[in-house]
Amino acid sequence: MTEMTLVQAVNRGLAEAMRQDPDVLILGEDVGVNGGVFRATEGLFKEFGAERVIDTPLSETGIVGAAIGMALYGLKPIAEIQFLDFIYPAFDQIVSELAKFRYRSGGQYPCHVVIRAPYGGGVKGGLYHSQSTEAYFAHTAGLKVAIPSTPADAKGLLLTAIHDADPVMFLEPKRIYRSVTGEVPEGDHRVPFGEVQVVREGTDVTLFAYGAMIPPSVEAANTLSEEGISAEVIDLRTLVPLDEKAVVASVEKTGRAVIVHEAARFCGFGAELAAILAERAFYSLKAPVARVTGFDTPFPYALENVYLPGTDRIVHAARATVRST
């Protein structure tokens, strides 16, 4: 075990996979000599060379399109998109091609690409370096979506993603790239997809969150505990596949749910979670499901802390949920 930041854990995960398997390679903008704008690929160019850490021209659709071709041929490409906000030129390649290759070929052409992209706000990035648009990808059949919140999960989920047989969107919470540190196991550490992490157990209300919303959710649970409210915090870890069993079981226990994400509320991932709870845990619910999310506005620059869910909004929603019954 070594103590490190989340972005260092991503780096260690990449290095581990590349040492294990010569078919694993990285391509993206500034990932080579520069080590990535967030330094996620630091040192990899030196260790693995230009043939496996490929600096590409500035073209997201080219990066993902080429990665698809590599994967069809049998390599295991990891494409880095510098910011999730810049992924849209590649959206056609991801949604129309990557997500559908296995299906549309009747299983003849599986297409395993991992797309890494830093997402989310809180870094003074304005409209185009802050968005949290995981729902677009979770909505698309054929893609898996993983979002770590700890260094150990960053490495463990990433290694699982790289060894998975299907395309994976690996979204990294850049706000906590360096502010969160933790022990990370050495070697081939893997965290399975489709299994939530119960970050903190509780009995009165469940806070569902992922990625950069875990720290404020845990802080909210601490505050609530001082008021005598026992909040369970569940880290979803993967939106697809979703550990629906654990989601439902937690609400069967607590009877209340607060869903936290920084993406806009309307048609955000929380809407699906709320629908699942309505379908499968309706008779356990003691209060309406609450959502604490970004607003239905574009992501603002100067007022980003108004937009982003903070501990106070989470506490307020949880309190209201508990006190309503």
Next chain:
Amino acid sequence: MTSVPLVGVAGIEGTSELSPSALLEAYRWMVTARVADERCLSLQRQGRIGFYAPLAGQEAAQVGATLALRPEDWVFPAYRELAVALVRGVPLSEIFDQLVGNSRDRIKGRQMPNHFGFRAQNFVVASSPIGTQISHAVGSAMAAQKRRDPIVTIAFFGDGATSSNDFHAGLNLAGVFRTPTIFFCQNNQWAISLPRERQTRSATLAEKAKAYGFPGVVVDGTDLAEVYRSVGEARRRALAGEGPTLIEAQVYRLGPHSTSDDPRRYRSDAEVAEARLRDPLHRLKTEFLATGLLDETGDQKLWDSIRAEVARAIEESEQVPPLDPHTVFDDVFEVPTPRLEQERAEYDSVTPNGGSKP
């Protein structure tokens, strides 16, 4: 034809490198594609297949290009490449299995007719979005480079695709990494209703290659031998580490864009009639008659036997049982997620007999 500089190709003159037997084989594929085309248009009108995108006018381009490849090369087609599939060795019956969408269809009825894929023939499955396969061909070529595999990849696309994002992205990447890729553009003059001159102000599509730092060449796509030579030369260059080539094969789409299209809304019958004078099948047949490689009787026999062969393949594919409805949930992922299993169970609980069965 006008020729943008392409090292080597311009210098090759004279007789085709295709032997007489290869020429006859090529003609056979071209006739097969034409017969399949004619039958498919009528099958669609009769409601026996859902859709079809004809390739009439493009047979020499497709057959000539594909004959210049080796089986280990990778083909990235668009959705009009039926003749390419034939020359790659895909049996007619497998093509019709896909057009019909039966339980033997290699892609399990997942896509509209023409969007087939055949792994055994390195014929990657097509999609409908235009130009997306271009960068896949580049990525696969980069993978082959990394593995030191002596193969090339070839992307088939039309004139419309040269305006797509992925044409630019793919050709730019190919130039930067000098990938062993052949970009084979069948300029059939019409992107549904948009004529070639409205697609780009460039004098030729081939000249766009210059901006990406590699050669582009214009060839007469109705001339089997010229196409064969140009693709062969592009392949040689690719394997010699000289990088990609863009080939613009000038053809004419004699039929509609697809069975959903009425070309009389945007082009005149006179224009089509003029293009028919350069029908690649007639052109090759005329050559054969002149050289004695084939006579009228032999030609008639060939058409008759191919018509019978195509009819048999259609009949066979229509006899194959339909798809099991449960397969709709397969191949989303390697292993279905619990949610997909749940949806399959839901489907079963509503339709215990298995959906479409009586």
